[in-house]
Amino acid sequence: MSGPFAIDCRGLVKTFAGGSVRALDGVSLSIRENEFFTLLGPSGCGKTTLLRLIAGFEQQDAGEIDLHGERLDHLPPYKRPVNTVFQSYAVFPHLTVAENVAFGLEMKRLPRADIAARVMAMLTLVKLDGLGSRRPTQLSGGQQQRVALARALATAPKVLLLDEPLSALDLKLRTDMQIELKRLQSEVGITFVFVTHDQHEALTMSDRIAVMNHGRVLQIGTPEDVYERPTSRFVADFIGETNLLAAEPAGPGLFRLAGGDILQAEPAAASAIAVTLGIRPERAELCASAEGILRGRVEHISYMGTDTTYHLRLTDSGLFRVRTQNRDGALVRVRLGDAVGVRFPPAAVRLLDE
């Protein structure tokens, strides 16, 4: 990718409560044009603070933000070509739906006829045709969310910031809106910066994800990158489920577990004395005890429709989960208390940073 980034953050630091709380601790990341970029992390990780810095609601203590190659961070929020969709919608209750959508356009002092036409187009885009004269209080949560979207998109901002916009919706509606947001983004061709704590949302919608924790960015990559190739213990554990095993190096590409079992892992290089290995439950499979790399006893079985998770108590190294797809129906081969083996290819074993 060449040319300036849509958003380029360098060394952002933001503290609260007189410096005692470091919400952002040196965050640098670049967001490409027309990208659906997600900031993912648990609450308090700094993702919303980063969004508010880009919007201009907060001022950073150190660092810079560029928008398309030009400094953004010294502009007040009303001069930034960036709009926000808030978690609580923040739809103006004293204005009609159409007036809400027209708000940003009126602030730009566009001619009335242009505004009216643009409002109509926006309401069509978010599928709210004919509801323009309603009050927001007469709309459902999902509809209010669409009003907020239309309002933020109406002025054709360079970047749209979305602060957990779907978290207040119920599951069914949320799934619909996820698809809807992707459609909108490809239709309007605007860079979306999406904040969420929901890993599924992040994986399904994003072009790239930045995983954050304690005010730092831990990993940036495509959904596949961060899921299949997590670099740190936190990322592996936060996104999806991972079996974490403590180990120590035992030769090139080899690691010894606490129980003495030796595992092969990728990437091979490790100089640390103690390491953590991560293995996704679905990359492992059950086998006869003698054929297993690891051995244990089935302690619990959770049947979840599409798949089943087997919770094993390993002979020496704690708990291990194995997930199998229920492709052949509920054909039970393994029962509670059975002694089983676990096997997995070396590529499934990830070496993780603390």
Next chain:
Amino acid sequence: MKPALRRAVLLGPATLWIGLFLVLPLTLMAYVSTLERGPSGGVLWDRHSADAYLQFLFERDLMDRLVLNTDYLHIFARSILLAGVTTLLTLAVGFPTALWMAFQSERLRLVLVFVVTVPFWTNILVRNYAWMLILRTGGTLDWLLTALHLPGPPLEILYTPWATGIGLTYSFLPYMILPIFVSLEKIDRRLIEAAYDLGADRWRVLARVILPLTAPGLAGGAILVFIPGLGAFISPELLGGAKSMMIGGLIQQQFGQSRNWPFGAALAFVLLAMVLLALWAHALRYRRERADE
């Protein structure tokens, strides 16, 4: 307990209170206003007459004919004007104050609300006497202006409608600040951020988002200031002097020096009718706005 009995018991205290302290006195006043005045105060309980209401607009000349007399209308007009000006002044001072208060930290907000209500701890008479000392020729304000070497003749504000206006504005300011503050505090901060975000600068955020959302508080404050302002009589009496009498003073005079109870009662009812009409009009407008939604 049966539902009907339960309802009666629960409604009882309120009904009794309203009956004893609202309906009964008002009925009594209405009745008094239709009686003839007694020769030395009081009323003749068995002699009815419309004189009290006629007296509001007419007086009898030497030939016992009714002639239009606009003296009382003038007092009403002055009262409405002064109460109106007071409302505007308290609005002008109260809104920025409330706005500033609403955006302070939660702890400071509590302290500020307390500070606003501190004047209520002192008797209103005492506070108006204090204003007399401040405003009189040679008083605190006069002294301050001289000390600042501001040119001009000695201050002559006391015993003018200006002094009444100052006194009323001071007395009623908390009644304006508090409802506006409550309205402002309830505004979702995200709405203000959303307006900034969509390109509105400070003034347009104020005009397009904050003011419309504060409308109920503004209306409430205006009602709380204007209506008692109409009937106020301590400030006009102490600070305004005899030349700028307001309705409150006039009514008080009828029950005091003038010993004309029916006229005093009639005046009170004319005032009440005006206020009710104004509130009714406001309610009608409000209902129409609601219906539009």
